[in-house]
Structures are given as C-alpha cells and as structure tokens.
Amino acid sequence: MDNDRWLWALGQEMARHQLTPDAVRHVVAEAAAHLRDSGQPALRAFGTPEGYAAAVAESLAARYGRPARPAPGRVRLSARGITKRYRRRTILRSVDLTVRAGEVAAVVGANGAGKSTFLRICAGLLAPDAGEVTLDGRLGYCPQDAGTYDFLLPDEQFVLIGAGRGLDRERSKQIGRAGAAALQWRPAAGVQTRHLSGGTRQKLNLVMASMGEPDVLLLDEPYQGFDRGTYLDFWQHVWRWRDEGRAVVVVTHLLSQLDQVDQVLDLTPATEGAAA
Amino acid sequence: MDQERRGQWLRGVLDVCVLALLGRRESYGYELAQALDEAGFGQIQGGTLYPVLLRLQRTGLITAEWREGASGPARKYYRLTEAGVEALQRLSADWSVFAGHVDAVIRR
Amino acid sequence: MKILTVAEMAVREMLRRRAVLALLLAMPLAFYLVRRGDHVGQSIRFLLLGIAWAVSTASLFASGSSRPVEPRLRLSGYASHHLYLGRLAAMWLLGLVVAAPFFALVAIDHGDQVRIGAVALAMVFSVTVAAPFGLLIGALVPRELEGTLVLLVVVGLQMMIDPADSITRVTPFWSSREIGTYAVDHTGGEYLTRGLVHGLVFTILATALVALLSTARLRVRLRAATSA
Numbered sequence: 298m299d300n301d302r303w304l305w306a307l308g309q310e311m312a313r314h315q316l317t318p319d320a321v322r323h324v325v326a327e328a329a330a331h332l333r334d335s336g337q338p339a340l341r342a343f344g345t346p347e348g349y350a351a352a353v354a355e356s357l358a359a360r361y362g363r364p365a366r367p368a369p370g371r372v373r374l375s376a377r378g379i380t381k382r383y384r385r386r387t388i389l390r391s392v393d394l395t396v397r398a399g400e401v402a403a404v405v406g407a408n409g410a411g412k413s414t415f416l417r418i419c420a421g422l423l424a425p426d427a428g429e430v431t432l433d434g435r436l437g438y439c440p441q442d443a444g445t446y447d448f449l450l451p452d453e454q455f456v457l458i459g460a461g462r463g464l465d466r467e468r469s470k471q472i473g474r475a476g477a478a479a480l481q482w483r484p485a486a487g488v489q490t491r492h493l494s495g496g497t498r499q500k501l502n503l504v505m506a507s508m509g510e511p512d513v514l515l516l517d518e519p520y521q522g523f524d525r526g527t528y529l530d531f532w533q534h535v536w537r538w539r540d541e542g543r544a545v546v547v548v549t550h551l552l553s554q555l556d557q558v559d560q561v562l563d564l565t566p567a568t569e570g571a572a573a
Numbered sequence: 574m575d576q577e578r579r580g581q582w583l584r585g586v587l588d589v590c591v592l593a594l595l596g597r598r599e600s601y602g603y604e605l606a607q608a609l610d611e612a613g614f615g616q617i618q619g620g621t622l623y624p625v626l627l628r629l630q631r632t633g634l635i636t637a638e639w640r641e642g643a644s645g646p647a648r649k650y651y652r653l654t655e656a657g658v659e660a661l662q663r664l665s666a667d668w669s670v671f672a673g674h675v676d677a678v679i680r681r
Numbered sequence: 682m683k684i685l686t687v688a689e690m691a692v693r694e695m696l697r698r699r700a701v702l703a704l705l706l707a708m709p710l711a712f713y714l715v716r717r718g719d720h721v722g723q724s725i726r727f728l729l730l731g732i733a734w735a736v737s738t739a740s741l742f743a744s745g746s747s748r749p750v751e752p753r754l755r756l757s758g759y760a761s762h763h764l765y766l767g768r769l770a771a772m773w774l775l776g777l778v779v780a781a782p783f784f785a786l787v788a789i790d791h792g793d794q795v796r797i798g799a800v801a802l803a804m805v806f807s808v809t810v811a812a813p814f815g816l817l818i819g820a821l822v823p824r825e826l827e828g829t830l831v832l833l834v835v836v837g838l839q840m841m842i843d844p845a846d847s848i849t850r851v852t853p854f855w856s857s858r859e860i861g862t863y864a865v866d867h868t869g870g871e872y873l874t875r876g877l878v879h880g881l882v883f884t885i886l887a888t889a890l891v892a893l894l895s896t897a898r899l900r901v902r903l904r905a906a907t908s909a
Contacts, residue, residue, distance in 0.1 A: 461758030
C-alpha cells in the first residue's frame with residue numbers, strides 16, 4: 298500500500314470511529330507531514346490504518362467518544378408477552394422487549410428461532426397469538442429480503458417512499474442519495490434495482506427504511522452482502538441513529554457488536570439448548 | 574536492550590520525555606522523534622508518538638498550531654501550556670524519586 | 682398525490698417489462714387475426730376477450746411484484762387504498778393505451794360495418810373490468826403461475842360457453858361481449874344497457890373485494906402509545 302492510499306484508508310477508518318471531519322483532517326495532515334519528513338513507508342511508521350485510527354480514536358476518546366450520548370428517553374416500543382405459533386409449533390413464547398429513545402436492542406437467536414417473525418410482529422405486520430405491541434412515534438422497517446421493486450431505479454424507490462412520508466420528489470431523491478453516499482454507494486444513472494448486487498440492494502433497502510426520520514427503526518439483518526468496511530459503516534449509522542434519540546432494533550446473528558448495544562434479546566428457546 | 578522491555582519502559586515515560594523536550598522549545602512530531610532518537614531511545618514510530626501528543630493535547634498540557642516552518646510545508650507545532658509547565662515540574666520530580674528508588678534497590 | 686405516485690411507479694415498472702408488454706400487444710392481435718377469416722363479429726369479440734385477458738394478466742403481475750413491497754409502503758405512510766387505487770389507475774391507463782391501436786385496427790378493417798363508437802365503448806369496458814379482475818385474482822391467489830392458470834380457465838370458459846346459456850352472465854367479461862354484440866350485430870339498445878350495467882357492477886364488486894382483501898392483509902396491528 299503506498300502512502301497516499303494508506304492516508305486515504307486512515308481517513309475512512311477514522312470517520313468510522315465517528316471522529317469529527319476536522320479531527321480527521323488534522324490527524325491525516327500530520328501523518329502526511331511526518332511521512333514526508335521521515336521518508337518512511339506509512340505501514341512501518343504508523344502500522345495499519347485500522348490500528349492507527351483506533352489508537353487515535355482512543356487518545357481522543359474523552360472528547361468524541363460515547364460518554365457524550367444522551368440518556369435514554371421515553372419508551373418508544375413495547376412488546377409484552379408476545380406469543381406466536383405456527384401450526385402446533387410455538388415459535389415465540391411470551392417474549393418481552395422494551396426499547397427507549399436513544400437505545401439499541403439486538404435480537405439474536407439460532408436460525409428459525411423466530412427473529413424475523415418477532416420483528417414483523419413489532420412492525421404490526423403480523424398478529425401475535427397473544428401479547429401486544431405498543432408503538433410511540435413513526436416506524437421505519439427494513440425487511441430481510443428485498444422489499445424493493447426490481448424494475449424501478451433507486452431514485453424512483455426513494456421518490457415512492459418519500460411520497461408516503463410527505464416529501465416532495467427532489468427532497469426524496471436528495472435524502473435517498475445522501476443516505477446511499479453514507480454507505481459508500483453512488484447509484485448509477487439508469488440502473489434498475491434488479492441489476493444491483495445483493496449487498497447494494499441491501500443498502501437501498503436500508504436507505505429506504507431510514508427515510509422520513511422514523512422514531513423507531515426495525516432492521517432485519519440489513520447488512521447481508523456488505524463488505525467489511527460497509528458493515529462497519531452500517532454500525533456507525535446505528536450509533537448515530539441512537540445518538541439522535543431514535544430507538545433501534547437490529548436482528549443479527551453476528552455477535553461482534555453485542556458488547557456495544559444496550560440490550561440483547563436472545564430468542565433461542567431454552568428447551569432446545571437443554572435437549573442438544 | 575530487549576525490545577519488549579524497552580517498549581514497556583518507554584510507554585511509561587514517553588509523555589514525560591515529550592513534555593520535557595517541549596519544555597525547551599516548541600516542536601513538531603517528526604522533530605521530536607529525531608530528538609528522542611538522538612537522546613538514545615532509538616527510533617520512535619509515528620504510530621506511538623502521535624497518540625501521545627493527541628492525549629497530552631486533549632488533557633490540556635500542550636497546545637498545537639499549524640504553521641509554515643522556516644523551510645518546507647506546514648507542520649503542527651506543539652508547545653507547553655501553563656498546566657503543562659506545572660505538570661512537567663511535578664513529573665520530573667516524581668521521576669527522580671522513582672528512579673532513585675529503583676537505583677537504590679538495584680545497587681544495594 | 683400518494684395515489685398518483687403509486688400509479689406512476691406501477692406504470693414505469695410495467696413499461697420496463699419489455700416481454701410482458703410485447704405479449705400484452707401480441708395476445709389480442711393473435712386472437713383477432715385467428716378469427717379474421719370468419720365472421721366480423723367473431724373476430725371483434727375475440728379481440729375484446731384478448732384485450733381483457735392481456736390487461737388482467739398484466740394486473741395480476743403488477744399485483745404479484747407489489748406484494749412483497751406493500752407492507753413496507755404501508756408502514757411508510759401509505760394507506761392501503763392509496764396502494765390498490767394507484768395500481769388500478771395505472772392498469773386502466775395502460776389498458777387504454779394497449780386498446781387504442783386495436784381500435785384503430787378495427788376502424789380501418791371494418792369501420793364501415795360496425796357501430797364504431799360502441800366498439801370503442803366495448804374496449805373501454807373490457808379494460809375497465811379486466812384491471813380490477815386481475816388485481817382480485819392476484820389478491821386471492823398469491824403465486825403468479827396459479828393466477829395465470831386461473832385467468833386462462835376464465836378466458837377459456839368465456840370462449841367456449843354457449844352464449845345462450847344464462848351462466849354467461851356471471852362471467853367477468855360478459856359486459857364487453859354484450860356491448861360488442863350491440864356494436865357488431867346492430868342489435869337493440871337492451872344489449873348495450875345490460876352490458877353497461879354488468880360491467881359497472883362487476884367492476885365495483887371486484888374493486889370492493891380487492892379493497893377488502895388488501896385492507897385486511899395490510900392491517901397494521903399496533904397500539905399507538907397515548908402520548909403524555
């Protein structure tokens with residue numbers, strides 16, 4: 298990796314650590330000056346961009362880190378005693394979840410544990426056999442598979458969702474494109490959704506869910522097909538939404554981020570664990 | 574010297590050394606690295622040095638300013654704040670006491 | 682406004698399906714040409730049926746491609762009537778555009794032998810009825826293949842059934858047949874009247890059923906928090 302590419306990667310990584318653009322610019326410029334003066338290759342002087350960005354973020358932690366986030370607010374989503382049966386099999390047994398404004402909840406569990414079912418119930422799309430979901434505010438829902446029109450352009454899907462939210466055409470496109478750019482995606486003109494890669498389609502899906510400033514975001518494994526960088530970007534969005542005071546529920550089977558979320562709902566049935 | 578040991582010791586005193594160097598005159602990162610090298614510490618990598626500078630800046634012991642040098646492009650110059658001057662006095666006194674203890678134990 | 686956006690996107694989506702569009706035009710044309718050798722009335726009746734089949738199939742497909750997206754649209758600020766009315770409007774528009782060249786064809790081919798205004802009316806009615814009928818089949822039969830087969834059966838029945846049999850009156854496209862007969866065979870006004878009534882009643886009925894099914898399917902089962 299030459300020094301310019303290293304510096305570029307450093308900037309990207311620091312942005313992922315939620316450092317301010319100003320801080321990023323200063324650190325990158327200083328590293329560039331050092332490399333120029335010393336004539337060293339960047340990897341030798343600073344190590345990997347990821348490692349150095351993490352060290353910088355830690356050094357600046359007090360100013361930019363999480364402690365600044367506001368305390369959780371009022372209850373946005375409350376699911377009480379949710380039970381769901383399919384035929385005679387009980388998928389969900391009296392599940393509770395309360396998410397406040399400014400909180401992130403992760404829903405985990407084995408395949409078939411009912412994660413998506415639970416999310417659909419939270420969204421009000423599916424009736425539980427018992428229990429009740431109470432919602433306070435506007436909902437944004439990102440389904441696991443598609444939820445997009447194959448033959449429409451991304452811009453058209455932005456307009457469609459935007460119109461539902463009461464936004465005009467131009468504003469919808471603006472918001473959609475800005476959301477796409479934040480996920481390192483620039484929709485090419487004239488490319489229909491069916492020609493997008495799986496990961497890009499998921500980005501579209503996610504952008505559509507977050508349009509219109511929802512108070513509660515329900516995200517059903519929205520990062521499938523993302524590369525590592527975009528995956529990290531996705532979590533940065535989650536933290537940003539949280540810091541903006543939204544309630545976020547993420548269905549996930551990847552455990553790497555669980556230490557940072559506010560609560561984890563494990564839907565793996567206890568009996569299944571005992572039987573295994 | 575064993576590299577790992579050197580690294581461990583350095584981590585403990587690098588900030589004090591940086592404060593001391595900046596106590597003599599304001600300087601920028603690469604110049605500080607060179608000064609530390611000349612003082613016998615060997616080469617200090619940027620990845621080690623700059624996080625220390627950022628932390629000192631964050632805690633208010635040093636301030637920084639981007640400036641064109643006498644020759645060459647802009648560099649970020651650091652200098653001690655008043656709090657930094659006080660901290661340097663206190664830390665160098667602490668170090669003398671600490672090094673004295675270590676010496677006393679080893680030499681006995 | 683929301684209905685218009687839904688309609689616009691449905692039209693855009695359909696226009697990009699080149700193969701579907703080609704079939705949409707080819708089907709009625711084939712029906713017409715096959716019978717062109719015999720009686721004028723027969724070829725026009727088949728043409729009307731072909732248009733009805735094409736439009737209802739297109740509606741069925743539109744309904745199928747929307748099914749996975751509709752829940753999210755419903756949660757993004759659309760009411761279910763925005764969705765089905767928008768789609769219905771799109772299908773009507775598309776159907777009229779498809780019917781227009783066939784009307785021109787009939788006008789050129791047999792313009793002097795038929796009541797040409799009534800032919801236009803029959804075409805309008807075959808589109809009017811077919812669009813909600815296709816949406817209805819789409820709502821009742823979730824899979825497109827099965828839906829297509831249902832439409833095939835309906836159209837096949839309509840073709841083969843004895844016109845004198847009273848059961849024809851419950852077939853969906855009877856209205857355009859009656860108006861068509863009025864146009865082609867220069868029959869009395871009662872054909873026109875009962876065709877119009879049948880078409881309107883059927884359209885309203887099918888639309889009402891689509892509305893019912895769609896509202897039930899897209900019901901949002903959430904309790905809104907009473908804000909303090």
